[in-house]
Amino acid sequence: MTDEFRDCFVGEKGYDALKKLMRNSNEFCTEIANCLLDRSDAEKVYAKALRKNSDIMQKIAGRTRGTLSSAFKMLATQTNRQSDAHSEMANVLLNDIFTSIKNLADTQNRERRAIEETMNAKFKEWNTQKNNDNKFRSRQFEKSEEIEILYLKLSELPKSGRKHGRDTVKENTSAQLARSCIMPSGRSTSASEKSISNSDDKYQANMEMDIQKADEQLKGIEKRYHESTKAVELARQSCATELCRSCDKAQKMELDRITEMKNFTQSFINSIQKFCETMYQISHDLNSIQISPNEDIITQARSNSQPNELEILLYDIYAENENAMNEERRLTSLNYWIDLLNRDISMQQQMNNAYGVSNRDGSMSLSNDDGAMCSGKDKRREKKNTEVVERFSNELSIDRPNTRFIHCLYEASLYKLQSAYYRINNLSPLQYEHSHCYAKTYNEKGHPTTLIRIPLQSSAQVLPSAPPATPYFAEAMPLFVPMSMQQPPVVQTMQTQPPPIGFVFNNTGMRSSALANNTVPPRCRLQSNKPSQRSLTTTNRQVYPDLPVQSPEFSEKKPNKLVKAIYPYTAAHRDELDLKEGDCILLMECRQDKWYKGELNGKVGLFPGTFVTDA
Template structure:
């Protein structure tokens, strides 16, 4: 666990937890496939799968809001026309019956019964106007307006995250295109050297060296942009999950309120003259039959789609892998080895980060009261994101390594990811490789991937920490504050800092995962933030 490993932006992802106990099944058909996306292997369900799933959720909730708004308007209009009796009341009854036609379930049946009752009560409800207006219509309008305002920032956040993902994908494609172009230029220059006149060889060789340096830079940039694109995709996944939970809570509040208003309506009607007794009996039967759980189950049975999601990860595809392009064999092997080095560095970085997060998860398991549930859930989610990133990097490494093994006539051992790798070509004939792992396998931490053993000179290059790939965060940043130790803490790893009660610690960074970076008595390292208080 290095100081740099805690700089990963994945540590800043939004916290989310599904609370779908009573509501997750009410989604229409296009949403049910998304319900299982964000919780597996947890038992409950979430709402939206990807941006399209979130759009379906947004439309569904907007429809519910419009329905509530329509009901509020209808109740107000009925209050206005109660003194006018039959004609106006009958008109409103028809509007209500029309508004409820797009809804299903016992709750919708209850409102349908209200419309029927309104038709029958046309000449009986002059004194009902005040109750309908003050107790139902105005509060319901206020509820709808408040929810519209509450939904807007949630939807803006999702749209912004989706835009960021699109930008990252565009950057990835541009760098990929540039990498391929540099590789082609370098290859062409190398071929020119072999056919050049003696007097031009020196000049052409210099040109080749320049192009090779440009190619290395382009290859590294493409690898980094691909890594950033995957990070943006995971950020987007978590943003959609969190936004779905927030919208779910708003929808639950609306449904409970609609049920409350339905009961209030029932109460108002029940105090009318005996002439309403027969009408009220039919209405009351519909009201008491409202069962939200059964409604949810009914919608799921009619429109649900089941099946766990398969995250689709776009892997790193380098120019040298493409056997359809002409390339010198030695340079092809050299390019593949360089990519393996780039990816190997990222794998080691991710593994160190995963070890730190796993250790924190283990602490939470052994000491449930060590942190609040939200922090614990956030840590578990970050562990899952780390595992997904390792899958992305290791699958890319194994794929490129397999290509190198074929070129060197060596046997490459099978990998569990092999059957989930798919390759195709886009409109510009670039290779596009994807990894589609079942979520149960993607989050399986039992597999151990052994990287291809590169030649010693490449390992020496990697160990030497070439300036081109040095971690830019090796040095400690400027202090951000001070804190005092409340309890003793003994370091369990060499990068941790042992502290004693009363120690005054200089804080360099708050890592955002329950650990801080600091220094005391000339020693530096990370320590748990729950053991200290800020000064």
């Protein structure tokens, strides 16, 4: 329930909705307390005041939702019939209910203000970092334009003022000196040309120094721009972390408020039962009120209809603006940034690999040694991976699952830069799972700003269960063949592949949730007592049991087509395929037991049909 409540409040809009929810809840408590105080006065003045109080309560009850709203609406309706409850009822309302609700409202109002002050400070820091990033972003583009202008001016210099200008000037000067021996005016002409040549050389040298100085300044600006963009993301993460804590506090406040309201309502019902003997039927109806605090919290949270998505500011150096510099320098800069982001992704990948060692199902050591025979090199590598995990954990403090912030920033930016690089070199475009999530805006100076908006998947999503595999083998294997139930040795081959372009989320939590909610029955492998030597020695080829040819009622042959995995699946046996969300599998056979046979990355095996859909 905690994650589902948090998922309803993400980002600035989510914070605004959370503030509105807390303020409405506090106002609800205060106004209900005032309403019950009016009810106490109304009991003294009898029926007329009771009717007026009923109208007020009916309006206030409409401000909330769920079972609590229904309960107070019912109370308002029955108030018109409670004209006989006078002084003692007024004392109960005043002393037992009004005072407690008022104290609860005052306490929660102070807690709400503390939450708002903390969150406002976090969002202020985030906005400051965004303004700082915008400043360096603008400086970077301005400095690039300045360098380009200097290169343009340098290209407009005459040939005598360029690289070999001094040698040419010396030759012309010697020729003029030879002529000056004959022509009286030769000496003055040679001196003039020499002066012009020296001036051009000096101007060229100054421009080259200006370009070199501007290039050094640009590198410094780009470095600070790199740090400022990361600071923006870290500030956003800090806001998200604090927002999670605020959601937890708000959820506890809501739970306390609705629970107390339930107790107050029960006290009100009991007082009516005690003092209104003639109103037994009314008391019976009021006693049937049921309030579910947990359901009411989620009902109120779901009223926040704003889309939940994470907005990450990306690096877009020269990827969008094609006029910042010429093509050659743009390619050089793109190569620089691609290498930089590749190094960042490599560091992130090391962290993910180190973190995933302890969570991987059936994990095996890459070393042939075991236990006390483990080499010192492996121990040092394990210690280094642990240090990487701890350092990254200190850098990012956030407990929201399904979110990998810096990794998303690096990989999405890398895809953007590589796409621009491939487009310039007329290469085939890259494929990217989240390419439709990009958004581009411009600041007041016309400089591009690239964002990626990733929809936040609700934590309440339940993966479907895989179909049982036992019926298929029981039906497909004839009874007269002597078989033995045994589990073949699992042969795992670990291959290191470069990460694809796209988001690499850690599926450990998702798989754990799927296994907790949807238990996959173990698939029984039927095979002869003595496996073939070829099956034991082959490691690069998938091993399948020797099954007889099936009749049409057990399997259905279909034309080869592609299906797409919509949920991840971890193979429990050697003849099954590991699926990742988004994998495209070549379907070869559909079975009645809902297990499909297909090919993925050159590997043929079985996979649950409930985990895929048509591509």
